[in-house]
Amino acid sequence: MKIVVADKFERVGLDGLAAIGCNVTNAPETPADGLAAVVNDARAEVLVVRSKKVTALSIEGMRGVRLIIRAGAGYDNIDLNAATAAGIAVANCPGMNAVAVAELAIGHLINLDRRIPEQTIAAREGKWDKKEFGRTGTGGARGLKGSTLGVVGCGAIGRAVIKRALAFEMRVIAWSRSITKDHAKDLGAEWGGNDTPALHTLASVCDAISIHLPGASDTKHLIGREFLSKMKPGAYLVNTSRGSVIDEAALRDAMVSKGIRAGLDVFENQPAEPQGAWTCQTAKLSGVSITHHSGAGTEQAQNAVAEEVVRIVRVLKETGTIENRVN
Numbered sequence: 001m002k003i004v005v006a007d008k009f010e011r012v013g014l015d016g017l018a019a020i021g022c023n024v025t026n027a028p029e030t031p032a033d034g035l036a037a038v039v040n041d042a043r044a045e046v047l048v049v050r051s052k053k054v055t056a057l058s059i060e061g062m063r064g065v066r067l068i069i070r071a072g073a074g075y076d077n078i079d080l081n082a083a084t085a086a087g088i089a090v091a092n093c094p095g096m097n098a099v100a101v102a103e104l105a106i107g108h109l110i111n112l113d114r115r116i117p118e119q120t121i122a123a124r125e126g127k128w129d130k131k132e133f134g135r136t137g138t139g140g141a142r143g144l145k146g147s148t149l150g151v152v153g154c155g156a157i158g159r160a161v162i163k164r165a166l167a168f169e170m171r172v173i174a175w176s177r178s179i180t181k182d183h184a185k186d187l188g189a190e191w192g193g194n195d196t197p198a199l200h201t202l203a204s205v206c207d208a209i210s211i212h213l214p215g216a217s218d219t220k221h222l223i224g225r226e227f228l229s230k231m232k233p234g235a236y237l238v239n240t241s242r243g244s245v246i247d248e249a250a251l252r253d254a255m256v257s258k259g260i261r262a263g264l265d266v267f268e269n270q271p272a273e274p275q276g277a278w279t280c281q282t283a284k285l286s287g288v289s290i291t292h293h294s295g296a297g298t299e300q301a302q303n304a305v306a307e308e309v310v311r312i313v314r315v316l317k318e319t320g321t322i323e324n325r326v327n
């Protein structure tokens with residue numbers, strides 16, 4: 001089976017695909033608009049991508065591809081409708097990087113409370129400031145123990161965040177479109193409801209909120225002006241899911257007007273390519289902790305994702321079945 005891997009992919013995945021008899025074209029530098037050409041040249045049946053955008057135009061130009069595998073959980077970088085219309089299956093690797101993303105979400109939470117990025121910047125600028133960073137009161141560190149964390153979205157990542165927050169002795173309220181009272185209780189959390197009014201109530205009672213929703217039309221700007229207006233002044237907002245979920249201009253206004261602190265791994269205007277110039281208006285504000293959509297970027301997570309990709313291809317080769325199909 002011929003496979004094109006069009007993003008950086010762990011060695012264990014490349015070796016694993018070769019070991020099950022695949023002929024792999026490893027082409028991480030392929031530009032998004034060159035995907036169809038690379039796939040067609042390689043006569044590939046399977047395309048593996050991580051961050052690369054697979055547009056309708058690319059899909060329409062592909063010949064012979066049966067399956068596109070997203071080496072990660074979310075698949076909003078792949079035009080699902082176009083793939084379905086072209087008879088191409090799309091599969092993902094859910095849960096494989098959940099712990100890594102949850103660890104980063106908790107990292108942002110601690111960053112926001114203890115202002116670690118600002119302390120680092122001050123040191124880099126040649127300043128010792130125990131007075132500022134060791135103070136309490138408005139703008140100071142509060143401590144996480146006993147504070148209330150709202151977890152929005154309770155898939156594998158949200159659940160991993162709940163587990164870690166409970167270890168920090170936080171009170172956790174869980175909201176998702178489908179979570180039941182029993183499920184929340186099993187997770188050790190309080191039930192935060194399933195609808196938008198309940199989401200806004202959650203905003204009003206939490207000291208910190210962590211977002212774990214997929215990027216989709218029904219989650220776009222779900223965290224918008226109304227939600228932000230309900231948040232407590234000085235509360236913390238962490239987003240390691242998708243940039244589209246938060247109205248970032250509204251967030252900046254809330255950061256300035258009511259001291260919301262934001263820990264962000266994803267952005268509305270983040271580059272599609274893994275490296276390049278980027279202007280982030282939100283990063284210029286104080287009370288911010290920024291990472292570069294690197295939530296899933298641990299060795300453990302990337303190896304687990306790569307092994308899952310190999311498993312999906314092996315099952316396809318052996319049985320013709322597409323595991324984790326999303327369309």
Ligand code: MLT
Pocket residue numbers: 050051071072073074075097293294295296297
């Ligand atoms: C995901 O959807 O799992 C993450 O965005 C993964 C990644 O950054 O590769």
